[in-house]
Amino acid sequence: MKIMVTGGLGFIGQALAKRLETAGHDVILIDSLTPQIHGTLPTLKAPDGVAVTRLDVRDIARHVDLVDGCDAVYHLAAETGTAQSMYRVQEYVAVNELGTAALIEAIAASKTRPKRVILASSRSVYGEGAYTTPARPDILVQPDPRTPDQLARNNWEPQTAAGETLRAVATPEDLPFSPGSIYAATKASQELLLRAAGPALGFKPVIFRFQNVYGEGQSLQNPYTGIISIFFNRARQGMTIPIYEDGLESRDFIHIQDIVDGLLAALEADLPNGATMNLGAGEATTVLGLVEELLKAGSFDVPVKVTGQYRVGDIRHCFADITRASSLIGFKPKITLSEGLARFCMWAGAQPVHEDRLEQASAELRARKLMGD
Numbered sequence: 581m582k583i584m585v586t587g588g589l590g591f592i593g594q595a596l597a598k599r600l601e602t603a604g605h606d607v608i609l610i611d612s613l614t615p616q617i618h619g620t621l622p623t624l625k626a627p628d629g630v631a632v633t634r635l636d637v638r639d640i641a642r643h644v645d646l647v648d649g650c651d652a653v654y655h656l657a658a659e660t661g662t663a664q665s666m667y668r669v670q671e672y673v674a675v676n677e678l679g680t681a682a683l684i685e686a687i688a689a690s691k692t693r694p695k696r697v698i699l700a701s702s703r704s705v706y707g708e709g710a711y712t713t714p715a716r717p718d719i720l721v722q723p724d725p726r727t728p729d730q731l732a733r734n735n736w737e738p739q740t741a742a743g744e745t746l747r748a749v750a751t752p753e754d755l756p757f758s759p760g761s762i763y764a765a766t767k768a769s770q771e772l773l774l775r776a777a778g779p780a781l782g783f784k785p786v787i788f789r790f791q792n793v794y795g796e797g798q799s800l801q802n803p804y805t806g807i808i809s810i811f812f813n814r815a816r817q818g819m820t821i822p823i824y825e826d827g828l829e830s831r832d833f834i835h836i837q838d839i840v841d842g843l844l845a846a847l848e849a850d851l852p853n854g855a856t857m858n859l860g861a862g863e864a865t866t867v868l869g870l871v872e873e874l875l876k877a878g879s880f881d882v883p884v885k886v887t888g889q890y891r892v893g894d895i896r897h898c899f900a901d902i903t904r905a906s907s908l909i910g911f912k913p914k915i916t917l918s919e920g921l922a923r924f925c926m927w928a929g930a931q932p933v934h935e936d937r938l939e940q941a942s943a944e945l946r947a948r949k950l951m952g953d
């Protein structure tokens with residue numbers, strides 16, 4: 581097949597392109613090489629045999645020839661920092677939403693249109709995701725985002741209106757959108773745009789909602805997202821690892837190899853129109869637990885400090901119900917967290933050391949009252 585990957589020089593795009601190329605597909609990558617991810621003097625480091633065009637996805641409707649004749653498009657190009665999206669609102673909306681709109685226009689204008697458009701969406705569209713109350717463990721509830729007041733009181737867990745603490749459970753795909761950040765809202769919008777356009781333009785949208793993806797190849801210089809990279813970069817420089825809230829907030833960490841397996845399976849599987857699937861490990865790991873594992877995997881001995889700081893818009897917990905991906909595409913994560921972190925540390929340890937810019941990213945949030953101490 582002829583396959584386009586937008587954002588193809590990013591973390592997930594590169595890993596996907598390698599596997600597509602190895603599987604014998606004709607792969608075209610487009611990427612604008614944003615300085616935040618690639619540095620100010622980026623190099624085009626595409627896998628062998630893969631064609632790359634440096635292009636902003638928002639301009640793709642002026643390059644219809646790139647889309648014409650593609651059998652499938654993976655749409656990965658995006659701005660991806662949740663906290664940063666809260667103050668660089670126009671940029672996030674422009675890249676993520678208008679970028680998707682431009683892709684749809686390019687598909688509409690092409691003579692031979694792709695049959696499938698596979699979107700990298702995010703678990704962030706659920707906001708806090710699914711919880712249950714102590715009294716009704718059989719009914720899923722979806723709490724509102726935690727308020728700045730609640731966070732300022734260090735009252736970390738989502739609660740019912742009556743003040744009962746809720747328990748996080750695996751989040752299924754039919755939970756409604758409840759975006760708690762501009763980034764999340766733009767991912768929900770990308771989903772809606774592709775679902776709306778697909779039937780009229782003759783392509784099937786396939787929506788993947790990723791949990792926290794990590795592994796070899798992720799950006800080591802972006803201070804706005806990717807806690808595993810940020811913590812690794814600090815640990816290798818002997819710096820303290822600062823942990824927000826009380827460290828018991830949790831995330832679902834999924835290794836890049838498992839994500840690419842899922843993305844590949846979606847290419848040819850017989851899927852319903854607009855199929856929407858979570859991709860995650862299906863397990864919650866606390867941030868403290870993650871740090872312990874990471875320090876072990878990298879043999880680091882640095883101080884860990886639970887700071888009680890918080891970011892407005894962060895969720896407390898979310899992990900994926902992967903039943904649907906398992907039944908539709910046979911998705912089954914294979915890489916355990918300890919194995920994945922060992923692979924990541926091995927790779928990352930051979931990369932250049934980057935200046936830690938976490939303080940700078942935090943100062944930007946504090947200046948806008950989006951971070952509390």
Ligand SMILES: NC(=O)c1ccc[n+]([C@@H]2O[C@H](COP(=O)([O-])OP(=O)(O)OC[C@H]3O[C@@H](n4cnc5c(N)ncnc54)[C@H](O)[C@@H]3O)[C@@H](O)[C@H]2O)c1
Pocket residue numbers: 586587588589590591592593610611612613614617618635636637638655656657658659660675679700701702703789790791792793794799
């Ligand atoms: N990594 C995760 O944990 C995760 C989780 C959920 C969803 N996602 C989604 O997966 C996709 C890929 O994420 P990633 O982790 O590989 O991120 P990444 O930042 O490594 O890659 C994104 C790529 O998009 C490119 N890009 C940004 N703006 C662009 C534009 N205007 N035009 C063309 N290219 C542009 C960047 O240069 C970068 O190479 C994104 O859509 C992201 O929202 C990622």
